[in-house]
Amino acid sequence: MDNNLLEIREVTKSFNNSIVVDKLSFMVNGGETFGLLGPNGAGKTTMMRMIMNILRPDSGEILYNDEQRHKIKGLHFGYLPEERGLYPRATVMQMLIYFGTLNNLTRHKAQVEAIRYLDRLGMVDFTNAKINQLSKGMQQKIQLVAAFLHDPAVLILDEPFAGLDPINQVVLREILDEYKKSKKILIVSTHQMEQAEKLCDHICLINQAQVILDGTISSVKKKYRENAYFIESDQPMPILHELKEVDIIEEKNNAYKFSIANKNLSIGELLSKLKGKIKIKKFEIVEPSLHDIFIRLIQEQTAASN
Amino acid sequence: MKNLLRIARWEFNTRIRARSFIFNTFISPLLFTAIITLPIFFFQYQPEVSTKLIGLIDLSGENIEKELQNDLNNAYRLKNGSPEYMILQVSLRGSHIYSAKLKEQTEIKSRRDSISVLYEEVKTQRNQYFRNRSLRNRANLLQSSYDRLQFLREEKELVDIELERFNVVMDSVYKQEAFKMADSLLITDVLNAYIFIPYDFMKTGEMQYHSKNPGDFLETDRFSKILQTIITERRIINDEVERSKIREWLKPIHVKRYQIFPEGQTEWNFYIQFYGPVIGVFLLFMAIFTSGGYLFSSVLLEKSNRVIEVLLSYATSRQIMGGKILGLGGLGLTQVLIWFGLTALIMSTNIIPVQKINYLTVTNGLYFLLYFSLGFLFYGAIFIAVGSLSANEYDAQQINQFLRTVAIFPVLLSLIVLAEPNSPIIKLLSYIPFLTPSFMIMRIPISSYPITTDIYITTAIMIISIVMVTVFAGKIFRVATLMQGKKPSWSEVLYWLKASSN
Ligand SMILES: Nc1ncnc2c1ncn2[C@@H]1O[C@H](COP(=O)(O)OP(=O)(O)OP(=O)(O)O)[C@@H](O)[C@H]1O
Ligand SMILES: [Mg+2]
Numbered sequence A: 001m002d003n004n005l006l007e008i009r010e011v012t013k014s015f016n017n018s019i020v021v022d023k024l025s026f027m028v029n030g031g032e033t034f035g036l037l038g039p040n041g042a043g044k045t046t047m048m049r050m051i052m053n054i055l056r057p058d059s060g061e062i063l064y065n066d067e068q069r070h071k072i073k074g075l076h077f078g079y080l081p082e083e084r085g086l087y088p089r090a091t092v093m094q095m096l097i098y099f100g101t102l103n104n105l106t107r108h109k110a111q112v113e114a115i116r117y118l119d120r121l122g123m124v125d126f127t128n129a130k131i132n133q134l135s136k137g138m139q140q141k142i143q144l145v146a147a148f149l150h151d152p153a154v155l156i157l158d159e160p161f162a163g164l165d166p167i168n169q170v171v172l173r174e175i176l177d178e179y180k181k182s183k184k185i186l187i188v189s190t191h192q193m194e195q196a197e198k199l200c201d202h203i204c205l206i207n208q209a210q211v212i213l214d215g216t217i218s219s220v221k222k223k224y225r226e227n228a229y230f231i232e233s234d235q236p237m238p239i240l241h242e243l244k245e246v247d248i249i250e251e252k253n254n255a256y257k258f259s260i261a262n263k264n265l266s267i268g269e270l271l272s273k274l275k276g277k278i279k280i281k282k283f284e285i286v287e288p289s290l291h292d293i294f295i296r297l298i299q300e301q302t303a304a305s306n
Numbered sequence B: 001m002k003n004l005l006r007i008a009r010w011e012f013n014t015r016i017r018a019r020s021f022i023f024n025t026f027i028s029p030l031l032f033t034a035i036i037t038l039p040i041f042f043f044q045y046q047p048e049v050s051t052k053l054i055g056l057i058d059l060s061g062e063n064i065e066k067e068l069q070n071d072l073n074n075a076y077r078l079k080n081g082s083p084e085y086m087i088l089q090v091s092l093r094g095s096h097i098y099s100a101k102l103k104e105q106t107e108i109k110s111r112r113d114s115i116s117v118l119y120e121e122v123k124t125q126r127n128q129y130f131r132n133r134s135l136r137n138r139a140n141l142l143q144s145s146y147d148r149l150q151f152l153r154e155e156k157e158l159v160d161i162e163l164e165r166f167n168v169v170m171d172s173v174y175k176q177e178a179f180k181m182a183d184s185l186l187i188t189d190v191l192n193a194y195i196f197i198p199y200d201f202m203k204t205g206e207m208q209y210h211s212k213n214p215g216d217f218l219e220t221d222r223f224s225k226i227l228q229t230i231i232t233e234r235r236i237i238n239d240e241v242e243r244s245k246i247r248e249w250l251k252p253i254h255v256k257r258y259q260i261f262p263e264g265q266t267e268w269n270f271y272i273q274f275y276g277p278v279i280g281v282f283l284l285f286m287a288i289f290t291s292g293g294y295l296f297s298s299v300l301l302e303k304s305n306r307v308i309e310v311l312l313s314y315a316t317s318r319q320i321m322g323g324k325i326l327g328l329g330g331l332g333l334t335q336v337l338i339w340f341g342l343t344a345l346i347m348s349t350n351i352i353p354v355q356k357i358n359y360l361t362v363t364n365g366l367y368f369l370l371y372f373s374l375g376f377l378f379y380g381a382i383f384i385a386v387g388s389l390s391a392n393e394y395d396a397q398q399i400n401q402f403l404r405t406v407a408i409f410p411v412l413l414s415l416i417v418l419a420e421p422n423s424p425i426i427k428l429l430s431y432i433p434f435l436t437p438s439f440m441i442m443r444i445p446i447s448s449y450p451i452t453t454d455i456y457i458t459t460a461i462m463i464i465s466i467v468m469v470t471v472f473a474g475k476i477f478r479v480a481t482l483m484q485g486k487k488p489s490w491s492e493v494l495y496w497l498k499a500s501s502n
Helices: A044-051 A092-102 A107-120 A136-148 A166-181 A193-199 A217-223 A238-242 A267-274 A290-305 B002-016 B019-044 B065-075 B096-131 B138-187 B217-238 B243-249 B270-304 B307-314 B317-349 B362-389 B393-412 B414-419 B424-429 B436-446 B452-480 B490-498
Strands: A005-015 A018-029 A033-037 A059-064 A077-080 A154-158 A185-189 A202-207 A210-216 A228-233 A246-252 A255-260 A280-286 B052-058 B085-089 B193-197 B208-211 B257-261 B264-268
Touching (some): A005 A185, A018 A044, A018 A059, A018 A185, A077 A136, A077 B307, A092 A136, A092 B307, A107 A136, A107 A166, A136 A166, A210 A290, A238 A246, A267 A280, B002 B270, B019 B270, B065 B085, B065 B217, B096 B138, B138 B208, B193 B217, B270 B307, B270 B317, B270 B362, B270 B393, B270 B414, B270 B436, B307 B317, B317 B362, B317 B452, B362 B393, B393 B414, B393 B436, B424 B436, B436 B452
Parallel strands (some): A033 A185, A154 A185, B052 B085
Antiparallel strands (some): A005 A018, A005 A059, A202 A210, B193 B208
């Protein structure tokens, strides 16, 4: 699939006169993982439901390969809803075959695929178990398999890591990485910033119905870089304390995190001053974590709106 | 379209194995039939423990005791062959008051008798005087005997009047004392009941039946029938007709009722005509509300377990709704066809007198299917709307209960329908979509002529209503199923309905 593009244009949705999604626009290309981030109630789930055509936008357009979303009859979409949607009294296999056939798989194909994914997630022993006999995390895995089963071209996962243990989180990330390689669209929402950071290529942060940050992970990080550096040596570096241009943020076992407050001193000059005096084991530019950026931006906006 | 079928198939497959489906298909109809027909058996087969003692106070002077006993013996016997009723003349031998009166009466009677004897003596003597012309003093003798006779006649008349008066008193004393006696026998359970026959019974035909339980129509009906025959017989005898002929004339009749159909007449049997259609309505109700109930709970369940969100992401709301209606409608049809199969089986084995049940026809079977389908689609759409609007199961069940009550309501009127299936009021009621299926399914087999016009009219009304409720339900379903938590207000519902087809 060389042409795989999802475009959201000025989409607005309100419930009972309160705007939940306000003129949201973004674009997702095949082969990149798109993270939809934001605090509770930001409108992530609502946006995903509109992409899945479960809800219709009040205004704006959702285009998949230049086609209006609600006109697409084909079955290119896979969806993991935020809450579990399984029949409690059905067995795992019955459930997966049903959802598979709804996506045009034959019963046989659905069964084969189901077993393949269940195996990867360590769930093959449960094919004939009833849904209500499974733990929450296990149900989450079944729901994930249901979303993958028909190998959709667009995969929308609403909080896929919720309820999964660390090992299964890794397995899921592997599966998603594989999926990404086939140039397909993957949109994920999560509250776990480390996961988003590892998984996503592109993120969109929304708060109070609006986009407050949109870009690739690296561009976002660059944008919010704090001019901070990290240096480590095998001996103490008193010189860092002596230079008045240097602000030490953190100091621990001959390792320093610092920033240069004054423009008179470039990092190059600093490094040349250190050279020869001490042996530098490690030097790098400190990138802010997504977690920090998230908190900073949301707090700033909340403060501004109050 | 494919997804519609897939959803239909899923709904059908998951429900047909459900315990509740098996129960509603096989057990419920059996239970219902048993419950409504059991009273008939109780009524018909009363426990006949032993012979009943029936007291008799007969003032009519007709001496009907023997005849009554005979006729009762002929008509009613216990299983062991002994008579069911034993008639006992209430005896006043023990009553002092009555014995005293009786003595007095005998005295008066003997007085009257002696006067009569005397009168006859004087009369014969006077005859002799009359014939014997040679008698001396004949004129004198004739005159004195005449006077004597005259006096005796007057005397006799007076005594007769006295006796008559006394008899009236005697009767009332007798009656009073007899009642006293009979009542005490009744209270002490010696008698099961007693019959009082007043002196003018032959003229008025009035009698009294006293028992601890006069509401027992079976008994009163039996006695009045038998006494009717006896009284009629007596009246005819008085008109001097030959006894043997009377018997023949009075042979009791047995009514068989027939109903006229265009194809001919058939014997009319209350049980078949009444219980058949009522069981029919019950089955229809059962079918509509079994699958309709599934429709309802499936919407409700998917809303609460959020499966609806997954379904909506792979299928349109129209496909989901259509699939559910198709799948569960198919389930209902299966249920109806199972019943048809069982009916056919019963017909072929001749367990019940099927040849008498003239409404068990293929045409009526098709009508059953028609009204099942219409009823299911109508109630189904309403159930979908209610299910998707309800915030919780409790609210939903209440509305469900209410709808069931509405739909079964025509059964309460079944006796009226049976009496006059095509009366204007029943006709009118059967045009109300909520009631149409139940009423029509009763009317079609009962009506003596085909009500084709009404079938067309009700079908048309139903189809229009179905289209309306389905459009309504479709809109509600699409919007309301994703709602969480609170129950939507009416203004919101109206807003969704007005909102154009987005
Ligand atoms: N069907 C609905 N009817 C009315 N309001 C809704 C509906 N769905 C969502 N909302 C409201 O829209 C807002 C956004 O909800 P949404 O579920 O999209 O948030 P979210 O970003 O997914 O939050 P979370 O991180 O908690 O999952 C919330 O205020 C919510 O109350
Ligand atoms: Mg959400």
